Amino acid sequence: MVHRFRDTVPLSEQQRLVRRSIRDICENFDRAYWRDRAREGEYPREFVDELADNGWMGALIPEEYGGAGMETSEVVVMMEEIAANGGGFSAAQAIHGGIYNTVPLVEYGSESLKSELLPRVADGRASIQAFGLTEPNAGSDSTSIRTRAEKDGDEYVINGQKIWTSRVDQSDYLVLVARTSPKSDVEKDTRGISMFLVDLDDALSQGALDMEQIPKSVSEFVHSYELWFENLRVTDDHLIGEEGSGFYQVLDGLNEERLVIAAECVGLGELAVERAVEYATEREVFDRPIGENQAVQHPIADAHARVQAAKQMTYDAAAATGESSAELGARANMSKYLAAEACFEAADAAVQTHGGFGVATEYDVERYFREARLTRLVPITQQLALNYIGEKVLGLPRSY
Numbered sequence: 026m027v028h029r030f031r032d033t034v035p036l037s038e039q040q041r042l043v044r045r046s047i048r049d050i051c052e053n054f055d056r057a058y059w060r061d062r063a064r065e066g067e068y069p070r071e072f073v074d075e076l077a078d079n080g081w082m083g084a085l086i087p088e089e090y091g092g093a094g095m096e097t098s099e100v101v102v103m104m105e106e107i108a109a110n111g112g113g114f115s116a117a118q119a120i121h122g123g124i125y126n127t128v129p130l131v132e133y134g135s136e137s138l139k140s141e142l143l144p145r146v147a148d149g150r151a152s153i154q155a156f157g158l159t160e161p162n163a164g165s166d167s168t169s170i171r172t173r174a175e176k177d178g179d180e181y182v183i184n185g186q187k188i189w190t191s192r193v194d195q196s197d198y199l200v201l202v203a204r205t206s207p208k209s210d211v212e213k214d215t216r217g218i219s220m221f222l223v224d225l226d227d228a229l230s231q232g233a234l235d236m237e238q239i240p241k242s243v244s245e246f247v248h249s250y251e252l253w254f255e256n257l258r259v260t261d262d263h264l265i266g267e268e269g270s271g272f273y274q275v276l277d278g279l280n281e282e283r284l285v286i287a288a289e290c291v292g293l294g295e296l297a298v299e300r301a302v303e304y305a306t307e308r309e310v311f312d313r314p315i316g317e318n319q320a321v322q323h324p325i326a327d328a329h330a331r332v333q334a335a336k337q338m339t340y341d342a343a344a345a346t347g348e349s350s351a352e353l354g355a356r357a358n359m360s361k362y363l364a365a366e367a368c369f370e371a372a373d374a375a376v377q378t379h380g381g382f383g384v385a386t387e388y389d390v391e392r393y394f395r396e397a398r399l400t401r402l403v404p405i406t407q408q409l410a411l412n413y414i415g416e417k418v419l420g421l422p423r424s425y
């Protein structure tokens with residue numbers, strides 16, 4: 026691996042330690058490993074187990090609950106490295122939920138839920154990989170969710186539908202966002218939404234959960250599902266935080282998570298640049314390496330500059346997460362937007378550099394290209410990130 030291109034940001038001692046440890050783990054999973062997982066559509070179980078065995082699934086869990094108690098500035102390094110060392114955006118996505126779904130529990134979960142569950146997540150015995158917010162009629166407009174949770178004694182009864190819920194097949198628990206009051210009954214659209222921890226085995230044994238995998242063209246080894254809930258009973262001690270405040274709980278921590286997504290895009294961009302450089306150096310046409318042609322060289326150099334610029338912004342913001350949420354929101358949305366665009370350009374340059382082999386699965390860059398396209402859609406679309414910058418940063422009128 027050619028790390029020298031991408032070690033452009035000065036790191037703290039702690040960040041260097043994270044980088045070294047993750048690189049060491051990633052060295053055990055070569056390109057063929059990721060290619061095979063994608064071909065088979067099989068979750069990278071060995072990779073995730075190795076991370077879990079080394080305590081990485083508890084990255085954001087405080088030390089008092091057995092976790093590593095890491096900061097965003099360290100998690101950006103972790104996730105960038107996972108993507109950059111061969112796994113791409115999808116490898117990061119294979120574990121992203123498992124790490125980030127612990128955040129609302131840490132912040133808002135009851136003490137009994139935290140002490141029962143978090144140590145088991147931190148040491149890999151349990152997983153909270155799945156997060157269900159999106160619904161068929163409520164994607165970007167998330168306050169329009171219709172899944173209902175109605176109180177019945179000391180339980181909630183949940184009915185409704187979710188779509189695109191990822192990693193349900195690799196998770197013990199699902200963090201579910203549902204309406205406890207219909208939108209029409211609340212003063213503000215953002216109120217009346219609550220967050221629940223659903224034990225997936227329990228839901229299936231109640232016969233209250235149906236699920237169907239969504240066929241898709243990217244991230245073959247991270248599966249996404251459509252879910253239907255019919256009279257699912259969840260005890261009220263599985264309500265996370267306050268009833269009616271779930272939307273605010275979703276928003277809390279979102280900026281820091283968005284920076285980590287940006288770092289995953291940066292990692293994918295770096296991986297694509299590295300592969301493009303490698304091929305441009307090795308491949309000879311007209312008796313000379315194709316990289317001698319500036320028509321080949323410049324798109325790679327341009328993408329590299331853009332990826333590293335996005336990295337600078339992402340790392341800079343991750344080092345300053347204590348600032349006001351308005352400032353952090355601006356930097357997080359700009360970072361995610363720029364990193365997704367930069368990794369798309371890098372992946373496109375890598376495909377073009379490979380000529381016909383750009384679409385051969387054996388060379389991997391076609392996978393990077395499909396993943397880079399996905400980064401423009403998730404976890405929010407590029408337009409929604411621009412809406413944020415337009416409205417919240419530049420003060421332009423709101424479009425919805």
Ligand SMILES: Cc1cc2nc3c(=O)[nH]c(=O)nc-3n(C[C@H](O)[C@H](O)[C@H](O)COP(=O)(O)OP(=O)(O)OC[C@H]3O[C@@H](n4cnc5c(N)ncnc54)[C@H](O)[C@@H]3O)c2cc1C
Pocket residue numbers: 155156157158159163164165166188189190191192244249402403404405406407408409412424425
């Ligand atoms: C592979 C994958 C995994 C996912 N995993 C999860 C998961 O685990 N959990 C979960 O809850 N969700 C998940 N999602 C859902 C994802 O968060 C949504 O797809 C995303 O938020 C966009 O919502 P949508 O698909 O409904 O698009 P829509 O909201 O229908 O938008 C369609 C298009 O219109 C544009 N648009 C809409 N309104 C505006 C506006 N006001 N201004 C400008 N443009 C606008 C959008 O930008 C987009 O281009 C996943 C999606 C994918 C593809």
